[in-house]
Amino acid sequence: MSWFILMEMMLVAIMTVYLAYHTRLVFAKARYRNIITIIIVLCLIILCLYDLIFFGFLVNACICFVVFDIINLVLYKTKFNHYFKFIYCQGMVVLAASIVLSCYGMYNAKNTVITTYNVEIDKDFNDKSLMVISDIHLGTIVSKTDLIKISNHAGTIDPDAIILLGDIFDENTTQDEVDYAMEVFSNLASKYSVFFIEGNHEIGFQGGSPLKEFNLINRLKDSGVDVLLDEKVMLDDIYLIGRKDYVIKKRKSLEAITSDIKDNKPLVLLDHQPKNYKENAKLGIDLQISGHTHAGQIFPLNYFFELINVNDMNYGIKKEGNFYAIVSSGMGGWGYSIRTAGHSEIVVINLSSKHKK
Structure with missing residues (x-):
């Protein structure tokens, strides 16, 4: 097995754990949040195996989560933190940002x-x-x-x-x-x-x-x-x-x-x-x-x-x-x-x- 494939597998594992953590936060108040998290993560893994374009989406989602985590850290203990955290925890903003970034990536690849x-x-x-x-x-x-x-x-x-x-x-x-x-x-x-x-x-x-x-x-x-x-x-x-x-x-x-x-x-x-x-x-x-x-x-x-x-x-x-x-x-x-x-x-x-x- 080449170092590149090994590195890619490690990267997927790290990103999967990171996304699982954030998915659990999004569904923090859901009764079956653990089951929901497992289902979503498994679906992502299956999609990545089916078509590597979903691996690109997975990377973009992680990037967006990292950016929002940094913003959340900067706004910690400020009057804006409550509002930002509410929007962030809904997950929709990160999902939308990930989709936009991936769409740009697909356009950029073909241009x-x-x-x-x-x-x-x-x-x-x-x-x-x-x-x-x-x-x-x-x-x-x-x-x-x-x-x-x-x-x-x-x-x-x-x-x-x-x-x-x-x-x-x-x-x-x-x-x-x-x-x-x-x-x-x-x-x-x-x-x-x-x-x-x-x-x-x-x-x-x-x-x-x-x-x-x-x-x-x-x-x-x-x-x-x-x-x-x-x-x-x-x-x-x-x-x-x-x-x-x-x-x-x-x-x-x-x-x-x-x-x-x-x-x-x-x-x-x-x-x-x-x-x-x-x-x-x-x-x-x-x-x-x-x-x-x-x-x-x-x-x-x-x-x-x-x-x-x-x-x-x-x-x-x-x-x-x-x-x-x-x-x-x-x-x-x-x-x-x-x-x-x-x-x-x-x-x-x-x-x-x-x-x-």
Whole structure:
């Protein structure tokens, strides 16, 4: 069992106890309050098992209860406390707030935005525009018909390359969805240079392995997509270096992949998980592009993941010396169709040379 699943189970247990406590307060004057509490909690657990969108609602309900608990604490022994406590204990305000927050999360998850970064590299090359799509998790937030957004945006952006940055598919993606995606990617590959690297969900997560089950590598190649697995390729006058996912213990070292590069051209590293920034910077990488984090997806997990340093960066762009790192929050999301942290995005990276100024 992975640490992620174990953490999720612990989180559900803590939230269930917390909600049970507050449910009991709401029905404090009811004759069968214990039975009512047990029934409500069991229903929530069953709903979470049936569809993970209810897990998102459970998280949002807990967040609302925490906020109202803090307000209740601040108002303690003031003249407003009696009125607030009366409203709070009815439970309806928290329920309404939870529903509003969850509805926002569902809207935010489906609303894809374009995030643009301008990166200046201290090497001589022609300007490039990269359109980066990560973490679609096809079949969760992004349906197969939503993939048309990629084609529409590509037509507007007109990039030099489209990069599929891993976790495009996951353990819940169906054969029908894969077939449709291949049609979309084949159409894109007929107009643009399209590159794919694998993510942890494609390799295998919770017992599923889309790479093997759907023969993804060969199907992507047949669709005209360049698959980079610990390989490098020239895109005009810049190097694109695609890594196998970080969970692969025997993946090649970056040094081994780049050891035969002699010319002074930009090195753009495509690595699904944002790891090894210091080592990669020392090896001369100019830009590392990653996804994986979903920017937390559910508030306040974004702050929690930053606190425990799961990755080198959770979201955005940073620069250290000549090294740039960009992490996308992804176009989709995993598990549930709710996003209250970050946003669903397609990233556009405009690369330019300092030498041309």
